[in-house]
Amino acid sequence: MQATSSLRETLITGGKTVRDVSEDISRQVEGKPSRLWWIAFSISLVLLMFGVYCLATVLWEGIGMWGLNKTVGWAWDITNFVWWVGIGHAGTLISAILLLFRQKWRMSINRAAEAMTIFAVICAATFPLVHMGRLWLGLYWVLPLPNTWGSLWANFNSPLLWDVFAITTYFTVSLVFWYIGLIPDFAVIRDRAIRMGNKTRASIYNALSFGWDGAAKTWMRYESVALILAGLSTPLVLSVHTIVSFDFATSVVPGWHTTIFPPYFVAGAIFSGFAMVLTLLIVTRKVFKLEDYITIYHIELMNIVIIITGSIVGIAYITEFFVAWYGQVPSEFYAFYNRATGPYWWAYWSMMTCNVISPQLFWFKKLRTNIVATFVLSIIVNIGMWFERFVIIVTSIHRDYLPSSWSMFYPTLYDVGEYILTFGFFFTAFFLFAKFFPVINMAEVKSIIKSSSEKKH
Amino acid sequence: MSSTSEKFLVGIFDDEDILLHGVDGIRDKGVKIHEVYTPFPVHGLDEALGYRRSRLPIAAFMFGMTGTILALTMQIWMLGYDWPMIIGGKNFVSLPPFIPVTFELTVLLSALGMVATFFIVSDMKPYKTPRSYDIRSTDDKHVMAIDLASNKLSKEEISRILKDNGASEVNEKNF
Numbered sequence: 001m002q003a004t005s006s007l008r009e010t011l012i013t014g015g016k017t018v019r020d021v022s023e024d025i026s027r028q029v030e031g032k033p034s035r036l037w038w039i040a041f042s043i044s045l046v047l048l049m050f051g052v053y054c055l056a057t058v059l060w061e062g063i064g065m066w067g068l069n070k071t072v073g074w075a076w077d078i079t080n081f082v083w084w085v086g087i088g089h090a091g092t093l094i095s096a097i098l099l100l101f102r103q104k105w106r107m108s109i110n111r112a113a114e115a116m117t118i119f120a121v122i123c124a125a126t127f128p129l130v131h132m133g134r135l136w137l138g139l140y141w142v143l144p145l146p147n148t149w150g151s152l153w154a155n156f157n158s159p160l161l162w163d164v165f166a167i168t169t170y171f172t173v174s175l176v177f178w179y180i181g182l183i184p185d186f187a188v189i190r191d192r193a194i195r196m197g198n199k200t201r202a203s204i205y206n207a208l209s210f211g212w213d214g215a216a217k218t219w220m221r222y223e224s225v226a227l228i229l230a231g232l233s234t235p236l237v238l239s240v241h242t243i244v245s246f247d248f249a250t251s252v253v254p255g256w257h258t259t260i261f262p263p264y265f266v267a268g269a270i271f272s273g274f275a276m277v278l279t280l281l282i283v284t285r286k287v288f289k290l291e292d293y294i295t296i297y298h299i300e301l302m303n304i305v306i307i308i309t310g311s312i313v314g315i316a317y318i319t320e321f322f323v324a325w326y327g328q329v330p331s332e333f334y335a336f337y338n339r340a341t342g343p344y345w346w347a348y349w350s351m352m353t354c355n356v357i358s359p360q361l362f363w364f365k366k367l368r369t370n371i372v373a374t375f376v377l378s379i380i381v382n383i384g385m386w387f388e389r390f391v392i393i394v395t396s397i398h399r400d401y402l403p404s405s406w407s408m409f410y411p412t413l414y415d416v417g418e419y420i421l422t423f424g425f426f427f428t429a430f431f432l433f434a435k436f437f438p439v440i441n442m443a444e445v446k447s448i449i450k451s452s453s454e455k456k457h
Numbered sequence: 458m459s460s461t462s463e464k465f466l467v468g469i470f471d472d473e474d475i476l477l478h479g480v481d482g483i484r485d486k487g488v489k490i491h492e493v494y495t496p497f498p499v500h501g502l503d504e505a506l507g508y509r510r511s512r513l514p515i516a517a518f519m520f521g522m523t524g525t526i527l528a529l530t531m532q533i534w535m536l537g538y539d540w541p542m543i544i545g546g547k548n549f550v551s552l553p554p555f556i557p558v559t560f561e562l563t564v565l566l567s568a569l570g571m572v573a574t575f576f577i578v579s580d581m582k583p584y585k586t587p588r589s590y591d592i593r594s595t596d597d598k599h600v601m602a603i604d605l606a607s608n609k610l611s612k613e614e615i616s617r618i619l620k621d622n623g624a625s626e627v628n629e630k631n632f
Contacts, residue, residue, distance in 0.1 A: 018496065018597035144535060153535040157544050162557035169561040173568045180572065183581075184595070188496075191595045210576065211585030214594055216493045218579045220503040224511040225575045229568060232517075236564050243557055446597075447497040450473070 011105055012453040014292035018446045025438045025445075026189050028288045030201070033435050036287055044427035051421020054414050055130065063133055065414040071407035072398050076415040077127040078247075079389040083272065084124035084422060085167070085244055086265070086385065089237055090273025091117025092174060095181070096233035099226070104452055105301055107444040108293045112284060113277045114178040115437070119429040120276075121171045123422035128163070130418065159246040166243040173236060177229045180222070184443040187212035241269045248392065255335035255396030258323070264316035271309035271355070272385035274302050278378040282371060284434060293440050296369050303368035306381065310359030313388075317356065331401055339395045343408060347387050348395070354384025463632045464606065465491065466615050467590045468624035470599040473499045479601075479622035480505040486618045491604040494594040513571055513578075520570025521563045528562035529555060590630055602630075 016024070033041075058065045068075055091113040098106035132138050140147065142164045144154045154161050186209035193202035212218070245261035278299065285294040324336040339348045358380050362368040367377075399406045433439070470476040476499065483490065490506060536542070537550035547554075576582065594600040601624070603615055610618075616627045 022496075022596045144531065151535075151540060153540055155542075155544060156532045156536055156558055157547065157554040159557075162561075165558045165561040169565040172565060176568055176572050184497075187587075188595045191589070191592050195592060206586060207583045210581040210583055211587045212581065212595075213587035213589070214494045214496060216495065216499070216502045216506055217508055218581075219495065219498040220508055221511045221513055221575055221579055223498050224513045225571060228514055228517045228571060232564050232568050235560075239557070239560060246557075443497040447499075 009105075009297055010452060010454045011108065011295070011297065011448060012293060012445065013295055015454055016292060016449060018449055021442050021446050021449065022188055022192065024290070024293070025185075025440050025442050026192055028434070029189055029436060029438060030192070030196075030198075034287070037431065037435060040287075041428065041431045044424050044431060046424070047420050048424025048428050051417055051424045054417025055126075055421050058130060058414050058418065059135060063131060065412060067410050067412045067415055069407055069409070071405050072394060072409040074131075074397065075390075075394050075409045076411050076419065077131045079386065079393050080419050080422065081124050081127040082244055082265075082389045082393075083386050084120045084127075086241065086269035086272045086389075087276045087382075088117040088120035088124065088170075088174070088273065089241060089266070089269035090277045091115070091120075092170075092177075092233050092237040093270055093273065094277070095177060096230040096237065099230040100234060104448050105298055107448060108290075108295075108298055108440055109277065109281060109302075110444075111178075111181065111437075111441045112281060112434075112439050113273075114174060114181070115430065115433045115439075116273075116277060116280060117174050118171070118178060119426050119433075121167065121174065122429075123426050125167055125171070126418070126422060126425075128160075159243065159250050162243045163247060166240045170236060170240045173229070173233055177226075177233060180225060180229065181441055181444075182208075182437060183210055183212050184214065184222075185438040185441065187214065188442055189438065238266055241265045248396075253396050253400055254329070254331040255339070255392065257332075258320065260316055260319060260323075264313065264320075267309045267312035267316065268355075268385060268388060271306060271313055271359075272382055274305050274309070275378040275381035275385070278302055278306075278374055279382070280430065282375045282378070284439060288434065288439060290440065293445065296371075299371070299374055300365075300369050303362045303374060306359050306377075307362045307368075310355060310381070314356035317352065335396055335400070338399055339391055342395065342399065344391065344395045344398075347391050351384050351387035351391050354380045355388060358384065463604065465590060465630045465632070466603040466605060466612060466619070467628045467630050468601040468603070468619040469591060469593070469626040469628070470601065470623060471597075471625050472623075473502075473599060475623035476599045476601075477501055477505055479619075479624065482622040483601075483618055488603060488610060488615055488618055489607050491602040491607070494590060494600040494602070496595055496597055496599070499599070513575060516574040517567050517571035520574075521567030523570070524563040524566030525559055527566070528559040532558060588632060591628070 014020075066075070066077065091110075094106050094113045095110040098110075129135055129138055132141060139145070142154065142161065144156075145151075186205045190202055190205035190209050193199075193205060242262040242265065245265035248256035249258060249261040251257060281294055282299070285291055321336050321340075324333045327333070339345075358377055361373075361377065367373045394409050398409055468479075470479060473495070476493070476495070480490065480493065480502065484505075484507075493502060493506065495502065532555045533550050541549040543549075590602045591598060591600045601619070603619075605612060605615070608615060612629075619627050
């Protein structure tokens, strides 16, 4: 009965049936977590605790605990913010843009990638919130709320306020999109719990599944909702990093005031996001034994996205440099000359090596289908992307128009501590997600079992 | 739960292609199908069952437009009329800086509004316990429910039609 087209690549290996999909994916939710899970979870929790201590100190004492000074008023905090937001972009790209392009390989990875998006955006939002100093007044500063000055409203001409709206919308829509996808899978776990007679689990997942019954009419509406959410998320994800880049591009600081920023930031975001998806999924497929669902072919396709976006980022670096020279504006040219040869030269060259040279290694099929090589390179890419943001932000402002104000930025324990906080949160949240939620979209994978799965011999 | 018992005939299908052909065959015989429950979206099933296209896209558009109008009115009124402020010597009201917030609120309202509409029309809410015709419908079986009260044919006739059209099992279910 099973027909496999030779034109289609096999997306699911191991001769899985629809039944096997429910079984394989639900197993990790139903079973006790493994030792490996406990170890990984505990390490993340320790990181989170250390971060919470650093954060509490910064909130109590003020952001003077960070290494900022009068010249460098933005450094690690905004670097980390941009880095985390960028990482989130891969999740939306996979679930929304690949859905519009009808790419079936997204189905095995979209759930975990979207979870990553949501946690990454939460991590990102921490930094601007804390940088406001008095966090508790934040809502009133950033939202157009009436106040006792009669009302003095928020400034809608400011890219920082656009950011507030962009990030909030992005977070909310991603969360809704992710949850809509989870509902049918929660119903699978609910019904399995009913059959196993586990009342507690049945009742929890019954609450989460919103009374899903899988009726043809509901599926029809559901698919309509998913398609429109994808259509909305696609321009949304492009707008988010565009607006993040406006934080810099609309200023008059040399090195920031460039029109290339929006497309260059978006490409960089997808580049780093895919690297993070690879880092997480290579570990997840191993820990939860999902090699049949997240295959080498999936990894290879993601590596191809990394070559493309990595090359766009590389061209953007070179274009920026060329225009700085060709434009003949002394301060603009100095900003770039200083990046490559000034006191932060090591950051610049780390960025160049990690982001421009290392992804080119994926032209070799041997490397892009090799798990270890992919894992190592995915981490290198993310180190490179962190340096990119650091280079753009710190090297541009530490020496701008007025040489008497030139200064250096050195991070303190609390700068580093808050970065560790977000790592702790990110991994703690991801491990909890991987334990309690189905990490692969079962309903979607079931729908392609007939067309794209390996035949049982 | 109502006191009058409802009698259903439940046909189980193992494969989505058999189900799709089955639906056509069963409807041709004049059997009214109450609903089909599937573990994953089966493409073409909505057309085979004669469902009208979902109007959720219209809802999404309406909510989106609400967002656009709300965002523009809010920004123009706040910065142009209620408390005008000179910022960088620019006009009080100029459209380009208002576009990002307008776009974001359009997307936000469109998405939230559409999803809320979806939950309401599909009667989905936390802690709702769905009526289960066969618990395997979320696992690997396609489940067809036929309301005996709304069909003129006898139980035995419908059962035979279901089997002839590919159902692997036919069960009875009363609520």
